[in-house]
Amino acid sequence: MNLILLVDDNAKRQDMFSLNLEMYSGAGVIKKNSLDKAQEVLKVIDKIALIITYAKVATKDVAFQLYTDLKGSSRTIPMIVLGKEEGINDLHVDFLEENAEMRDVVQLAAKTLGVTALDMATQMVPHYFPMPTSYFKNIHTAPCDVYIRHKESAGNFIYTKVLFAGLEFEETLINDFIEKGTMDFYVDKADRLKVTAAVTSGLFERLTDKNLDKDDRLSATEVGMELASFKINNDGLTLEVVQLCDVTIQSIVTCINDSPTLKLLLARLLKNQSSFAFKHSLLITYITNLLNKQVEWGSSEQADKLGFLAFFHDITLDRDELVCINSQAELDSSTISDNDKLKVGRHAFDAAELVAKYPRAPLGVDQLIRQHHGELNGIGFTSNLQANLSPLVAMFMIAEDYVHEILNAPEGKFDLLQTMIKLRSKYTKEKFRKMLSMLERVPYP
Incomplete structure (x- = not known):
């Protein structure tokens, strides 16, 4: 399940955002009401797929500070910022008006997570399914085609094939991807069970x-x-x-x-x-x-x-x-x-x-x-x-x-x-x- 970090100090609005995001994107939502609490989440949870925050929360420049923290730690997490923040100019950060409609926020979040309109209607798994890159350290042959994801524009992604089905590779290749910040590979949703079976077999041999x-x-x-x-x-x-x-x-x-x-x-x-x-x-x-x-x-x-x-x-x-x-x-x-x-x-x-x-x-x-x-x-x-x-x-x-x-x-x-x-x-x-x-x-x- 994808995880969204939502930062907002308005409890009622936060609950409404959370309910709609979970319902239509299929993601789990972690709700925090301050910069400090959001920073703590990012310290202990390394699999946040998206951050949604207001530019300012409780008078603090939360969006800019979280963006600065991510840059300093070489982590790339897409952000949706509600309001103006002139200090951020990054392809991985999308902006909406501070008073944006709920529908617009949910739709942009779904696009960012790779959830299509049909997925939103049926709550299906997105076409490309994320798998932690570290899993692939336990196998030496790609069980299927494997992709990495690049952001093309707001809510739109390009999936580039980096491993072909049947390709043999060394663990050093996977380490290189991880060192460059690629924490997730993507596979066709029809292949995810094939990948987990291969990883399980490789893990058994390794352990x-x-x-x-x-x-x-x-x-x-x-x-x-x-x-x-x-x-x-x-x-x-x-x-x-x-x-x-x-x-x-x-x-x-x-x-x-x-x-x-x-x-x-x-x-x-x-x-x-x-x-x-x-x-x-x-x-x-x-x-x-x-x-x-x-x-x-x-x-x-x-x-x-x-x-x-x-x-x-x-x-x-x-x-x-x-x-x-x-x-x-x-x-x-x-x-x-x-x-x-x-x-x-x-x-x-x-x-x-x-x-x-x-x-x-x-x-x-x-x-x-x-x-x-x-x-x-x-x-x-x-x-x-x-x-x-x-x-x-x-x-x-x-x-x-x-x-x-x-x-x-x-x-x-x-x-x-x-x-x-x-x-x-x-x-x-x-x-x-x-x-x-x-x-x-x-x-x-």
């Missing part, structure tokens, strides 16, 4: 290669997790998906063993510019693995359960913006759509139902997933810790909160003391306090 370079393994493991989530949410638990999940979970363990300290693991994740979802799962696995070694009932069997739990607990959440939500207060105050709020609120339940059908899943892990936000039924986030939660759930909840604090802190400014004070005020029951004492002994860089 089972014991001689794979450490950084290459980290990148391939992230793609494996991302592709597994995509295929689960679109195709369900097929045999192919189960095999991909199994090798990806094992590769996560290898990544952790390749990074004996938290400092080294964080450095490698930052170097690879990993997604929030991947960093989140990998770090939780790392922390729970350390805690499991400290408790008297810890074992390799428990480690397997915790690794499985870390991989699958957010598997139904399809983008970082949703994974970042970690409390009922954050969910209630978020500006995501009502459908997304429902998805986040029941993601523990949905993931547990999915894992209950998973062949050879660790015994009882579906219940652990159901309870991982403290609610026994898997709906919502707890405000009152249950006394009968499993010790494994207690360990996981503390590790997840700790990881969220690490990832949400500005780089180099994580405050361990304040984090522990915050966690101790939240987790007052004895089983949690014991885990917190163990967590304090985990060295943080």
Whole structure:
């Protein structure tokens, strides 16, 4: 799904824009009401397909500042600016009047995203389907014709073929495209399943290669997790998906063993510019693995359960913006759509139902997933810790909160003391306090 970042401080107008954009373009809309919040989104989510903003929001020159930020980071994201901004003259930026009609904004957004009038009427997939360029690092032969997209004029794009079906290529070619800012290739919508099948096969071969370079393994493991989530949410638990999940979970363990300290693991994740979802799962696995070694009932069997739990607990959440939500207060105050709020609120339940059908899943892990936000039924986030939660759930909840604090802190400014004070005020029951004492002994860089 394409993602649109919408910046507007008028809540009612923002809701109307969001509703119409989602309805007619088929895109997800991330709503923010200030420059600072929009900048935070662009820092943590690297797959924004379009930015729609007023030239000025709350008296700030939001359009110009976001454009400047993108230029400074060598990112190319199309923009639609409502109002005048003389400091921008770029083919990738379109302007409309500040009081432009809703219809004009939606139509231009749809054109920019490659959605045709027929697509808007039927909500079909656009003729050309975007696939992350990084996926192609895992294959050596193009499974179909592959294109890159160039903007010709407002809302109009030219698709240039860069890989021919059957063409053999080296990974260096894909790296060159990525270094030049090509984050997505495009394929005919009829070929997208062919591409995911080829990438899945290539990933399986790569992740089972014991001689794979450490950084290459980290990148391939992230793609494996991302592709597994995509295929689960679109195709369900097929045999192919189960095999991909199994090798990806094992590769996560290898990544952790390749990074004996938290400092080294964080450095490698930052170097690879990993997604929030991947960093989140990998770090939780790392922390729970350390805690499991400290408790008297810890074992390799428990480690397997915790690794499985870390991989699958957010598997139904399809983008970082949703994974970042970690409390009922954050969910209630978020500006995501009502459908997304429902998805986040029941993601523990949905993931547990999915894992209950998973062949050879660790015994009882579906219940652990159901309870991982403290609610026994898997709906919502707890405000009152249950006394009968499993010790494994207690360990996981503390590790997840700790990881969220690490990832949400500005780089180099994580405050361990304040984090522990915050966690101790939240987790007052004895089983949690014991885990917190163990967590304090985990060295943080």
